[in-house]
Amino acid sequence: MNTILFTAMPTEEADAFRAGHNDAYGKPAERSVSPGGMPCRHCLGEIADGEAMLLLAYRPFNDLQPYAETGPIFIHERSCPRYAASEVLPPMLESADYIVRGYGHDDRIVYGTGAVTPTAEISQRAASLFERLEIAYVHVRSARNNCYQCRIDRG
Structure with a gap:
């Protein structure tokens, strides 16, 4: 099986949003309090009940083009460490299943x-997609x- 790496939002991006930089729609992030269980796209952990969080429009692509999907994400308002155990399924992936798609x-x-892939099978699905040379990376949605x-990137 191919080695895979779960890749979180870059720290530079998370810190920029925390510092007030605009999101993908040119708006500042909305500040709110987590009701618990909200997934942080930087540490790939949970934003606990009562913790301050940011909600913003995120586009995980460098350039505008028809497939550059933009959507809502959450991150901790406070600084949090970027997900480091990149070969391990992130703790925030708690739903029964996710869309796993190659780009x-x-x-x-x-x-x-x-x-739509059961959570326990995400790693295996991504590894099988990476057997195809045209796949540069994979999104979990x-x-x-x-x-x-x-x-998800190749290891």
């Missing part, structure tokens, strides 16, 4: 790669709302 080197969806969770 090409041109940052576009590779058709036929998206599948909510199976209910299509929200971006994290990226």
Whole structure:
């Protein structure tokens, strides 16, 4: 099986949003208090009940193009360490299943790669997608709302 790495939002991006930089829609992040169980896209852990959090529009792509999906994400308002155990399924992935989808080197969806995947099978699914040379990276997205969770890269 291919080695895979779960990749969180870069620290520089998270810190910029915390410092007041605008999100993908040109708006500052909304500050609120977590009701508990909200997934932080930087530490890939949970934002606990009562913790301050930011809600913002995020586009995990460098350039604007038709496949550059933008959607809502949460991050801790306070500084948190970037997810480091990159070969291990992140703790925030607690739903029963997720969409796992491959993207090409041109940052576009590779058709036929998206599948609703049981959480316990995400690593295996990503590794099998990486057997295809046209797959540059994989996204894990909510199976209910299509929200971006994290990226998976080759190890």
